[in-house]
Amino acid sequence: MAKYSEDFTPQEMIVVAGSRTLIDNKVVFAGTGLPMVAITLAQLTHGPGIVPVFEAGAVGPELSRGLPLSVGGSRTTYKANYLLGLNSAFELTQRGFCDFGFIGGAEIDPYGNLNSTMMGSFPDGYQKPKTRLPGSGGASDMACSCERTIIIMVHEPRRFNEKIDYITSPGYLDGSPNARWRAGMAGQGPYRVITTKAIMGFDDETKRMKLIATLPGETVKSVQEATGFELIIPDDVYAFEPPTVEEIRLIREVIDPKGYFVRKKIKE
Amino acid sequence: MAKYSEDFTPQEMIVVAGSRTLIDNKVVFAGTGLPMVAITLAQLTHGPGIVPVFEAGAVGPELSRGLPLSVGGSRTTYKANYLLGLNSAFELTQRGFCDFGFIGGAEIDPYGNLNSTMMGSFPDGYQKPKTRLPGSGGASDMACSCERTIIIMVHEPRRFNEKIDYITSPGYLDGSPNARWRAGMAGQGPYRVITTKAIMGFDDETKRMKLIATLPGETVKSVQEATGFELIIPDDVYAFEPPTVEEIRLIREVIDPKGYFVRKKIKE
Amino acid sequence: MYWTGLSPDEARQFLANKDKSKRDKRISLKEAVQKYVKDGDNLGIAGFVNARQPIAIVHEIIRQGRKDLTLSFQSAGLAPEYLAGAMCLDPAKNSIKRMELAYLAHEAFGISPLLRYLTENSLIELEDWSNYNMSARFKAGSMGLPFIPCRSPMGSDMLKTNRAVVQDCPFTNRPIMLLPASHPNVALVHVQEADIYGNCRIQGPLFTCPEIAMASAHTIVTCDRLIEHDDMTRYPNRISIPYFAVDAVIEVPFGAYPGNSGGLYYYDEKHIPEFRNACEKFRKGDRAPLQEYYDNYIFGVENTTEFINKIPLSQIQYVQKIEPGIRLDAAYTVLGS
């Protein structure tokens, strides 16, 4: 049997990339949807010791009772190692217990700032947005206070903008030295941006987004063309290892057999 | 049988006076020792609906498993209606859930400010006190944040001073208008001072201590002589109704049969 | 600075004067809403997205009609969506004036159509916060503090329009946010188990339910089942909300349906989309399905029992069967009537 799968969806690719980015034995604050799938995949492959944290209160549960439909649902609580509420989950994070956080947004800028609040003119058009999005939820808290954040995005030019309409979840702000520290945040900021086309990171100096790897079927050119601002393209960009047959099997047969998250259109 | 007891200790008198001061169905934050006895006596007489709160965390327990030796001990927890920790107990109080608090001190001034920290020169002699006392514990928090406080004291001239060495538990501070409000406190302040000789309150205008009632065997003169500052003596000072036979029986036979608190010398 | 609901000093004063005695607080849901929920009130909505949302209470509010409401919550779904739908159908009977929120949508079930409708048409006023912010604002309220500090989301645009204040910490000299306390007029809370005095034992995540209950001037609790007081106090460490923070307690089985009540029933993956799709159609201009939904399930019934009776029994059995949460503590006696 071939090692690599030749049939996978963009969502499945994101899940595989997210999973591989995670490190065993780290505490990971899980957003709803694909991050939960990615964490479970990592637990079933290289990271059995990964500790999931859900903002509604569950810490370190076994995710063996079906894929949670919500980060507050009953499926997040089985054999949890701590179970209070939102304040306790975010306090843990603010304290420094959460190594990674998985967040997303509708729009991103080169410094990893994310918008999940509104499209339109801000602040003057705040009370009459062009498009109202669901709002921050816990994403902005994770962006500020998890030690590192992993961002998951649909890769389309209109979502990658030099300037976004509203900063919901702060990344490196304006990219100036120590901008996060000076703003009072606790965590180090965005670590990776995982999209349907590429894996990106941030330049140590300028804090602007840089390409790290292209996903299967993509090139440096196709990624740049799908990005509404100029990416830093280092010399060592590589082609990301495609999903293995085993990874895809786990996603489809074990983790999300009903296809709640990996066969749906990705939500904003 | 006579209605009134003719044989009771000063501690028992304090307990009876404290009990009678309490109102049914009110939430009472209980200090260690005599207040616990007074609350239990009130529950067994006119106040079955009194809700005790203990600073270590227990709220609304049944005090039927023996007199607690400590406000943190197991006997405070039986059938409690809430049971977390110190923060939750004091937060309840700060929020306004506690109608009355029972506190004490080694020294008191005319405005109901109490000292339970140190005797000596403050602040210059703070690190070398003449006599070091146990410290605030939760008394200062109760003094600030219970809606009203009831103070229990041994009545000796050296304990009633125009100026005390250290304000641990604030009363009416300097007695100036709205002094407590301006200092940022939440509760209304001292309501009664119950001693081995008298029941006192505070003048509405000047906030200075005034005599309300003399305990059995005491006169206005004997109370004033045992007080190191001048008391306000209104016209309507009355003789406090002595302990009933039933009250004393309850204290001795039901509440504190081992005499932990009511037959001991009162602790500072 | 303005306060919605009660100011910290008003909230303290109100509670200081309140009857905190341990008494039977059972009352009908109809009476509870009549007595405690007024036009113009700030309602603290407990639960998290579609888990333990106070659906039964919200349906009763809609039946009675309340106007100019402020809704305060961290992440919610069905409860504000139902109120928004009632406003869309008849703003003279039900209306939302303002929301103080972190998130309104339905996670796996999709976005909130009526949040989009109401905001994009500028029919309500919003104040955006993060989940931690709203949780901490309720917590400050429950603690009797006028504000609580917080490190997130420093640097976010939320701080440009909400009432948070950024100051330098006097100890570290680094900037920190100060969040004003939230003291709703009424907390709307659904739990699995309560006793007749209002003590609540929550199973699974507590969300922000204890904080909302203790921050609010009044609290209405619905519970899936009333249990004996002695069974409640046998495990005092498990009491999540103490009775004196509760004004009314009503046994309403399925009071959080079609959402999740941990240990009892899972999300109804049929009914939630049925309602949400009607909302989405309204947003796109087709009013009829939403009107029909309300006429059928809310205005056409007297209470939650009648609402649940309209759902096929097999569908109810299914959400009970697939509920994977921790089963409730074995030690309880359901209270007879």
Add this chain to the structure above:
Amino acid sequence: MYWTGLSPDEARQFLANKDKSKRDKRISLKEAVQKYVKDGDNLGIAGFVNARQPIAIVHEIIRQGRKDLTLSFQSAGLAPEYLAGAMCLDPAKNSIKRMELAYLAHEAFGISPLLRYLTENSLIELEDWSNYNMSARFKAGSMGLPFIPCRSPMGSDMLKTNRAVVQDCPFTNRPIMLLPASHPNVALVHVQEADIYGNCRIQGPLFTCPEIAMASAHTIVTCDRLIEHDDMTRYPNRISIPYFAVDAVIEVPFGAYPGNSGGLYYYDEKHIPEFRNACEKFRKGDRAPLQEYYDNYIFGVENTTEFINKIPLSQIQYVQKIEPGIRLDAAYTVLGS
């Protein structure tokens, strides 16, 4: 501004770099103290007065000897009294430099003789706070906040010498206290039940144990009994301290003796006065009884088992018999060795 223990930014950095994995944390108490407790450390002492004080850990510290300690606690009794006694007997081996405290005494058993001795002779430095202050300072630390606001004891003389800052609230314009967080180097905690990863289930009042454990850089937990991990996670709502806040877990039956461990043993009303009377005699100039107490019960034994073996069995049985606390949850399996 100065910090004792870790500053908030140091505490965050330390935790961010720490191994938070779920692993077997059993180790001997001797090794745990060797590894985590250093000269000059700020020790967070859990428990409340003489309930669940970390007596076994403190005795081991005294056997090994530690100098220049800062002790942080709300209300404590035996633990600091034992450390104070060790200092009185041999300050070259054990010494306390400073206490940040609300109360040191023994409630019904009397005042602390050695607090009087050490302070009246100016041998240690004090910082006075209230019970709520110290509890809230640990809570701020556990929350990752540099400070927390508080309304008490405004107006008290405590504010003239401690590090609290009074500011006007930016929302109400009324003054409010800001308390600096406390991040001890090591938390010393005794609980009834833990599992091998460090999850703790506390019975009865939690005191400030969770906050101290989560605020500190390291946490040593002793437990009266280790239970199976599966029995712990069967009731996740009852886990009081999560494993990743714990560095070392040691099963020490009677680890809080002669104090109270709720559900297991009550205060020993013979042994506590025996120790306290020796302290009182030292304060009055008679050193021998205290020396004898330490030689017999602390230096003359290797561990808590040997200490307990010196107490008459009938006395131990009595403190078990009269313990009136809530019996522990029935569902557990004691972990075999």
